[in-house]
Amino acid sequence: MSKVYSAEEVAKHNKEGDLWVIIDAKVFDLSKFANLHPGGRTVLLDEDIAGKDATTAFFGLHRHEVLLIPRYARLQIGTLRGSKEQIMAPKPGDLSGVPYGEPTWMTPGFYSPYYKESHRKLQVFMRKFVEEIVMPDAQDREEDGKRPSSYVVEESAKCNLHAMRLGPGKHLKGLTLAGGIVTPEEFDYFHELIITQELCRIGFRGYSDGMQGGMVIGLPPVLNFGRPELKAKIVPEVLSGKKFICLAISEAFAGSDVAGLKCTATKTPDGKHFIVNGTKKWITNGHFSDYFTVACRTDKGLTVFLIERGEGVETKQIKTSYSSAAGTAFITFENVKVPVENMLGPENGGLLVVLSNFNHERWVIAGSSARTQRLIVEECLKWGHQRYVFGKSLLEQPVIRAKLSKMIARVEAIQGWLENITYQMCHMNYNEQSNKLAGQIAFFKMYCTQTAQLTAEDATQVCPRTGMGRVIEHYHRTVPFDALLGGAEDVLGDLGVRQAMRNIPKNTKL
Numbered sequence: 001m002s003k004v005y006s007a008e009e010v011a012k013h014n015k016e017g018d019l020w021v022i023i024d025a026k027v028f029d030l031s032k033f034a035n036l037h038p039g040g041r042t043v044l045l046d047e048d049i050a051g052k053d054a055t056t057a058f059f060g061l062h063r064h065e066v067l068l069i070p071r072y073a074r075l076q077i078g079t080l081r082g083s084k085e086q087i088m089a090p091k092p093g094d095l096s097g098v099p100y101g102e103p104t105w106m107t108p109g110f111y112s113p114y115y116k117e118s119h120r121k122l123q124v125f126m127r128k129f130v131e132e133i134v135m136p137d138a139q140d141r142e143e144d145g146k147r148p149s150s151y152v153v154e155e156s157a158k159c160n161l162h163a164m165r166l167g168p169g170k171h172l173k174g175l176t177l178a179g180g181i182v183t184p185e186e187f188d189y190f191h192e193l194i195i196t197q198e199l200c201r202i203g204f205r206g207y208s209d210g211m212q213g214g215m216v217i218g219l220p221p222v223l224n225f226g227r228p229e230l231k232a233k234i235v236p237e238v239l240s241g242k243k244f245i246c247l248a249i250s251e252a253f254a255g256s257d258v259a260g261l262k263c264t265a266t267k268t269p270d271g272k273h274f275i276v277n278g279t280k281k282w283i284t285n286g287h288f289s290d291y292f293t294v295a296c297r298t299d300k301g302l303t304v305f306l307i308e309r310g311e312g313v314e315t316k317q318i319k320t321s322y323s324s325a326a327g328t329a330f331i332t333f334e335n336v337k338v339p340v341e342n343m344l345g346p347e348n349g350g351l352l353v354v355l356s357n358f359n360h361e362r363w364v365i366a367g368s369s370a371r372t373q374r375l376i377v378e379e380c381l382k383w384g385h386q387r388y389v390f391g392k393s394l395l396e397q398p399v400i401r402a403k404l405s406k407m408i409a410r411v412e413a414i415q416g417w418l419e420n421i422t423y424q425m426c427h428m429n430y431n432e433q434s435n436k437l438a439g440q441i442a443f444f445k446m447y448c449t450q451t452a453q454l455t456a457e458d459a460t461q462v463c464p465r466t467g468m469g470r471v472i473e474h475y476h477r478t479v480p481f482d483a484l485l486g487g488a489e490d491v492l493g494d495l496g497v498r499q500a501m502r503n504i505p506k507n508t509k510l
């Protein structure tokens, strides 16, 4: 491996059965691999490749990570005399050096009024955590479609990541967060935003949801509306990663229209239980959840219950076009006996419980969308820089630059808006947020998911969809989901305008 070869020596190995190439000052023996090469044997035997420096050709067709995979890295037999490796793999935790690859607050030489020392330290912690613990598992689970490994769940629990993902609040009390980088008292929405944005850098939408996406929306009703005894049992089990929870509202019959739900809960004559019957559909994490936060129709309205997996509860995995790692399920409840103590909030007062966490959920989805769009911009800039057509890099082509200009402008605009909303959230109590920010957040999420779809379209014009473009392909395939989750785009836009209508002073005239 440490052997040094001259270009002349390498050039002698230029035929079938005896085939060497140089890639970035490294010499590879592809004699046996040629027959196994996914891109075929003939391309390697080309007179410009066999025995030659194939660096430009290689990076025009492969991601750098191909060379880091052990079975391929082993093909290296030495290095080229007088040359030095130029292309370095990023180390876990590294920031991207690509312009616009990171939000400005993380870009050297830029300033921000929002982020303190603890935010910066948490960002560094999360980047390493994601790249060392989450990313390898995400890649494997994307291949086999299984749920995130228990190892990732346990490591997340060790640093109280599950608890931090629920945002600031009493549930953090007494916990050591990220090894003590931030205290529960100072933990704010910017800390949570950093966690959300670092997690979605893995670029696998379904896996991200599989990582307790159900908990982020299913546990808050328990925290905010559950009886103390129920909370004392369930919250620690879920935050320690021992048990899983999901939010089960939508049905085949009704999605955004929560008033149209058909799943029923009927009180037993002794008043001690409810009997739940009905179905739920598209429930993130439902397939592997132990607990279900379920909205049911009761005699005079809607009531939310915490239902434990057990007799009468069946879950079936739904095949989605994003990933089975999310455990998206169809659930049936058949004569499920639920104690009244498991009611979350008042009987027939479930609508408020369902609506109570929507702003937070939408803000989380929009924050992920903003960061994933940036990842796509970074992918396209890298690709445009390394891919050569008609003798020039793609970035030297004006049509490609025109696409990128729109993508970059959008991604910078949404991060700026996001940070403004987050700052308001840090300074407003729950009621103020509901009154003043519901419209802002609705518009913001609508705008994020609309721009995300434009960015997905633009990116597919810049970058191929498989191999080099696997991140773009996945993005293009999964991006429409965000436009629906937490409220469909058009419904949100309308909600924002209706909130503005309510607040126009009566005496206002042109």
Ligand code: HEM
Binding pocket: 021, 023, 028, 030, 037, 038, 039, 040, 043, 044, 049, 054, 057, 058, 061, 062, 063, 066, 067, 072, 075, 466, 467, 468
């Ligand atoms: C160490 C050397 C090499 C290794 C380990 C390697 C490995 C791979 C792998 C794993 C793929 C599947 C697609 C992907 O994952 O990106 C691939 C595809 C391909 N490779 Fe290579 N390769 C090597 C060298 C080369 C060279 C020198 C060429 C020169 C032309 C080449 C041409 C191609 C082509 C044309 C494809 C198909 C690309 C596509 O479908 O978009 N490979 N290679």
